[in-house]
Amino acid sequence: MALPQIQVNNLTFYYKNSDKAALSNINLKFNEGEVICVTGSSGGGKTTFGLALSGHIPHTLAGDVRGEIIFQGVPSSDLSITDISQFIGLVQQDPENQLVTPSVLEEVAFGPENLSLPKKEILHRVKVSLETMDLLSLVSRSTNELSGGEKQRVAIASILTMCPQVLVLDEPTSFLDFQSYQKLISTLRELNLQNKITIIIIEHQPYLFKELIDRLIVIEHGSIVGDFQKPNINFTQQKISQEELQTIQRIRPKTDSGRVLDIQKLNISMKNRLVAKEISAELRQGYVYAIVGPNGAGKTTLLQAILNLIPSRGTILYNNKKISNTPTFQLAKKIGLIFQNPNHQIFEKTVLEEITFAPKNFGQDLNKVILNAKQLLREASLDSYIKMTPFGLSYGEKRRLNICSILIYEPDLLLLDEPFIGQDRANIEYLIQLLKERKLKGHTSVIVSHRRELYDLVDYFFVLDKGKLVAQGRPEEIVTYLRENSIIGFVS
Amino acid sequence: MEDKSKISLEKDISQRDQENGTNPLVKFFVVILVSLVLFGSANIIKIYCIVFVIIIIYLFGGLSFKVARPRYKMIIIFSFTILLVQILFVHGGDLVFHLIPISIGIYGPFFPIYEQGIYQGLIIIGRFWGLISISWVFINSTNPFDFAQSLTKIGVPYRFAYSLSLALRFAPVFSIETNIIQNAQQARGLNVNPNNIRGIINLLQYTLIPMISSTLNRIRDITISMDGRAFGCYSTRSYIKDIPFTLKDWIKLVIVTGFLVIFSIL
Numbered sequence: 034m035a036l037p038q039i040q041v042n043n044l045t046f047y048y049k050n051s052d053k054a055a056l057s058n059i060n061l062k063f064n065e066g067e068v069i070c071v072t073g074s075s076g077g078g079k080t081t082f083g084l085a086l087s088g089h090i091p092h093t094l095a096g097d098v099r100g101e102i103i104f105q106g107v108p109s110s111d112l113s114i115t116d117i118s119q120f121i122g123l124v125q126q127d128p129e130n131q132l133v134t135p136s137v138l139e140e141v142a143f144g145p146e147n148l149s150l151p152k153k154e155i156l157h158r159v160k161v162s163l164e165t166m167d168l169l170s171l172v173s174r175s176t177n178e179l180s181g182g183e184k185q186r187v188a189i190a191s192i193l194t195m196c197p198q199v200l201v202l203d204e205p206t207s208f209l210d211f212q213s214y215q216k217l218i219s220t221l222r223e224l225n226l227q228n229k230i231t232i233i234i235i236e237h238q239p240y241l242f243k244e245l246i247d248r249l250i251v252i253e254h255g256s257i258v259g260d261f262q263k264p265n266i267n268f269t270q271q272k273i274s275q276e277e278l279q280t281i282q283r284i285r286p287k288t289d290s291g292r293v294l295d296i297q298k299l300n301i302s303m304k305n306r307l308v309a310k311e312i313s314a315e316l317r318q319g320y321v322y323a324i325v326g327p328n329g330a331g332k333t334t335l336l337q338a339i340l341n342l343i344p345s346r347g348t349i350l351y352n353n354k355k356i357s358n359t360p361t362f363q364l365a366k367k368i369g370l371i372f373q374n375p376n377h378q379i380f381e382k383t384v385l386e387e388i389t390f391a392p393k394n395f396g397q398d399l400n401k402v403i404l405n406a407k408q409l410l411r412e413a414s415l416d417s418y419i420k421m422t423p424f425g426l427s428y429g430e431k432r433r434l435n436i437c438s439i440l441i442y443e444p445d446l447l448l449l450d451e452p453f454i455g456q457d458r459a460n461i462e463y464l465i466q467l468l469k470e471r472k473l474k475g476h477t478s479v480i481v482s483h484r485r486e487l488y489d490l491v492d493y494f495f496v497l498d499k500g501k502l503v504a505q506g507r508p509e510e511i512v513t514y515l516r517e518n519s520i521i522g523f524v525s
Numbered sequence: 526m527e528d529k530s531k532i533s534l535e536k537d538i539s540q541r542d543q544e545n546g547t548n549p550l551v552k553f554f555v556v557i558l559v560s561l562v563l564f565g566s567a568n569i570i571k572i573y574c575i576v577f578v579i580i581i582i583y584l585f586g587g588l589s590f591k592v593a594r595p596r597y598k599m600i601i602i603f604s605f606t607i608l609l610v611q612i613l614f615v616h617g618g619d620l621v622f623h624l625i626p627i628s629i630g631i632y633g634p635f636f637p638i639y640e641q642g643i644y645q646g647l648i649i650i651g652r653f654w655g656l657i658s659i660s661w662v663f664i665n666s667t668n669p670f671d672f673a674q675s676l677t678k679i680g681v682p683y684r685f686a687y688s689l690s691l692a693l694r695f696a697p698v699f700s701i702e703t704n705i706i707q708n709a710q711q712a713r714g715l716n717v718n719p720n721n722i723r724g725i726i727n728l729l730q731y732t733l734i735p736m737i738s739s740t741l742n743r744i745r746d747i748t749i750s751m752d753g754r755a756f757g758c759y760s761t762r763s764y765i766k767d768i769p770f771t772l773k774d775w776i777k778l779v780i781v782t783g784f785l786v787i788f789s790i791l
C-alpha cells in the first residue's frame with residue numbers, strides 16, 4: 034500500500050506564552066492528488082493547522098509542539114524549512130502581507146532565485162506561473178499598485194514557482210471578485226488534474242469549492258470534529274439560509290422615506306488617474322444598499338469619498354445639506370464607516386476604552402455610554418474581554434468589536450466595506466442581526482461586498498465598473514445583469 | 526503563443542535592465558559623499574548650495590514631491606525647534622537682538638540672541654535638510670531590491686543586504702497604513718489635525734499602537750512568506766535581472782566625486 038503523502042500523528046501545539054492548545058491531538062492522512070477543504074469557526078485553529086502543515090510550525094514560529102508530521106515517509110523534524118518549502122507551499126490569508134518585493138516579476142522570481150537556480154530555469158518557472166495565474170499582463174506592475182484580487186493571484190503564482198507537490202491556501206477567496214474566483218477554481222482544477230498537486234483549502238465557505246473538493250475536515254477549538262468524504266459532505270451547514278437573509282429584505286422601508294444621501298456627478302482622481310467618473314446616486318432612509326463590482330472598480334474609493342476621506346469633485350448632499358467641505362471627524366457622528374481590515378480601526382488599550390472611543394470624541398455622557406457599551410459587548414459575547422487589550426482578540430472578535438464601536442453611537446448612515454471577509458457563520462449572523470435592527474429603526478446601510486448573500490439581503494444594488502456606475506436597481510430588476518456579468522456569485 | 530509570451534517576458538526583463546540607468550551603488554556612494562561634505566563643512570553658503578542642487582535634481586529628475594503633508598509639517602516643526610534651541614542657548618559673537626526687548630525695573634531685556642546661535646542653528650538645519658533631501662532622492666529613484674543585489678556584488682552577504690532593502694521596501698507601505706489608520710480615526714470622530722499638545726499626544730498614541738500591532742503581524746507574515754520560499758537557504762542566490770556596473774556609472778561616479786572634492790576644497 035502506498036504511503037500517504039502527508040501523515041499527521043497526534044499533533045498538539047501551544048503558542049509561546051499560551052496555556053491553551055491551538056491544535057490538540059490531530060491525526061490525519063492526506064493522499065496525493067486529493068482536494069481537501071478545512072473549515073471551522075474563526076479562531077478554531079485552521080490557520081495554525083495550515084502553518085503546521087507547511088512546516089512554519091515549529092520552524093518559523095516558536096511554541097510547544099508534540100506529535101509529528103511525516104512528509105512522504107520523512108518526519109518534519111528531519112527536514113529543514115527549505116526542504117519542506119519545495120514540497121508544500123502556503124498562500125497566506127492576507128495577500129498584502131506576504132508580498133516581499135516591489136514588483137510582480139521580482140515577487141514571482143523570488144523563490145527560484147533563493148534556490149540559486151540558473152537564470153534560464155527561473156525564467157521558465159516564472160513564465161509558467163504567470164501564465165497559469167493569468168498575470169503576464171501585470172508583469173511590469175508594482176505590487177503596491179495591485180488590487181486585493183491581483184495581489185492574491187501574484188501570491189499564488191509566487192508559490193507555484195517553487196513547484197510544490199502540495200498547495201495550502203488560507204482563505205483564498207477573501208479578496209476575490211466573482212470572476213477572479215471562477216478563474217481560481219479553474220486554475221486549481223487544472224493544477225490538480227494536470228500536475229497532480231494536492232490542494233488543501235482553508236475556508237469558511239466550503240460550498241464555494243463544492244465542485245472541486247473530495248474531502249471536508251472541520252476543526253473546532255483546535256481539534257478535528259469532522260472528516261467527511263464526498264458524497265457525504267453536507268455543504269448547507271456553513272451556509273446562511275436564504276430564509277434568514279430575506280427577513281431583512283422583507284422589512285419594508287416607509288414609502289415616504291426621505292433622501293438621506295444624494296451624490297451628484299462625483300469625480301475622484303488618484304495619482305492623476307480618474308478612479309470615479311460622474312457617479313450620481315440617491316440613497317433613501319431605511320434601505321439596505323449594496324455596492325458591487327469587480328476588483329478595482331472604485332467601490333472602497335466611493336465610500337471614502339462620501340466621508341471626505343479623499344478629495345472629490347462634484348456634490349454630496351446629506352439630508353439635503355452639502356457636505357463636500359465638512360471635515361470627516363464632524364461627519365462621523367452621522368455617517369459611520371466599517372473598514373475592510375478590523376486591525377486598522379482599533380486604537381485603544383482596553384476593549385471598553387475602544388468601544389467608548391467615538392462617543393468620547395463626540396463629547397457624549399460617558400456614564401450612559403459605558404452602560405450601553407457593556408450591554409453591547411454582552412450581546413457580542415465580548416464582555417469577558419472588557420479589560421483586555423483589543424489587539425489580543427481573534428480576527429472575528431475584532432470585527433465584532435468594530436461593529437460595537439460603531440453601534441454605540443448609532444450613525445444614521447452606515448457604510449460597511451467588505452464586512453464578511455474572514456468571518457465565520459456566527460459572525461455573519463451577528464452582522465445580519467445588526468443590519469436587521471438598523472433597518473427596523475429606519476437607519477440606512479450600504480454594504481460593499483462580492484458575496485452572493487447580498488442578493489437576498491439588500492433592497493437595492495449599485496454596480497460599479499472601472500469607476501463608473503454601470504447599473505442600478507432592485508435585486509429582481511438587476512438579476513439578469515448580475516448573472517450575465519458575473520458580478521456576484523451564484524445568482525439563480 | 527508560448528514563444529511570444531516568453532519573448533515579451535524576456536524583453537520586459539531586458540528593458541528593465543536598461544531602464545535601471547544609474548547603478549544603485551553609485552547613488553548610494555553619492556549619498557555618503559554628500560553627507561560627508563555636509564557634516565565636514567561649516568560654510569553656510571556651501572551647505573545651502575548643496576540643498577539647492579538637490580532640489581534642482583528633484584525638479585528636473587521627475588521625482589515626486591508628494592510626500593504626505595504631516596511629514597513636511599514634522600520637518601518644519603523639527604527645524605524650527607532646532608533653530609530655537611540654538612539661538613536661545615548658544616551664546617557667542619556679537620549680540621544681535623533680544624527676543625523680548627522690554628525691561629521690567631532692573632530685569633530685562635530678556636533672551637539675548639547672538640550671531641553664533643543664529644549661525645549654528647542655520648547650519649544644523651541646512652545639514653538636516655540636505656541629508657533628508659538626498660535620502661529622498663535615493664529612496665524615490667532606487668528599487669530597494671536592485672540596491673540589495675548590487676550590494677551583494679561587492680561582497681555584502683545577501684541576507685544582510687535584503688534586510689536593509691526590506692526596510693526601504695516597506696517605507697511606503699507604512700506610510701499608506703498610517704494614512705488608513707488616520708482615516709479610521711477620523712471616521713470615528715477624531716480630529717487628526719489637532720491644534721493643542723494634548724491632541725497631538727493622543728493622536729500619536731492612537732496611531733502608534735495600531736501601527737506597532739500591524740507591523741508585528743506584517744513581520745510575522747513576511748518571515749513566513751520568505752522562509753516558505755527558501756530565503757537564506759544557500760549562502761548565495763541567483764538573479765533574474767542583471768544590474769551591471771557600466772562605464773557610464775564609473776564616469777558619473779568620477780564626475781560627482783571630483784565635483785564634491787573641488788567644492789569642499791574651495
